[in-house]
Amino acid sequence: MGYSRKVFETTGGFERMRFGEDIDMSIRILEAGYKTRLFRDAYVYHKRRSNFRQFFKQVHNSGIARINLNKRHPGTLKPVHALPAIFVIGTLTALVLALCLSIWFLLPHLLLTLMLFIDASLKSRSFRIGLLATAASYVQLMGYGSGFMRAFWKRHLLGQDEFSAFERNFYN
Secondary structure: OOOOHHHHHHHOOOOOOOOOHHHHHHHHHHHOOOOOOOOOOOOOOOOOOOOHHHHHHHHHHHHHHHHHHHHHOOOOOOHHHHHHHHHHHHHHHHHHHHHHOOHHHHHHHHHHHHHHHHHHHHHHOOHHHHHHHHHHHHHHHHHHHHHHHHHHHHHHHOOOOHHHHOOOOOOO
16 A cells, blocks of 8 residues: 555544455545555565465454454445454354254355365376365365354444454464
8 A cells, every 4th residue: 555645644644443444544535535556567465374274364463354344334334344253153153053963054165165175286286286276275164253243242232342352463
């Protein structure tokens, strides 16, 4: 993200937030009446976590950030943001039903897993990449969805503020 000094001064720059400060800044830039645009030839290198545990924490925090952003900017939460939470609920429900009633309740997840694996393997021409992409897909959906639900619970239902609800910082 790049912007002029005038934009920075008008918006007050980055807010004190735990997660999602870049999206918050973008929203405030638009709310201040400035226009934004995409420069297709500009590249940004963004740190990604190097293992699935770190990646889970990163996307979990993104789910938390989405709820926090909506508290700061009401109306910015869209139905699409809740889809990973629905995925988490569906996955857990399918597991419980499979354990209690029938293994057939896992069929939709098995089909999804197979489709993800085949697609990634064919596109990358690598069995290993197919396995990693499938695992990464589940980690991303479960991480974001669980963070979203956790933040919804703490912020909307328990009424906690952004900082007391999430005191622990994952990136020490």
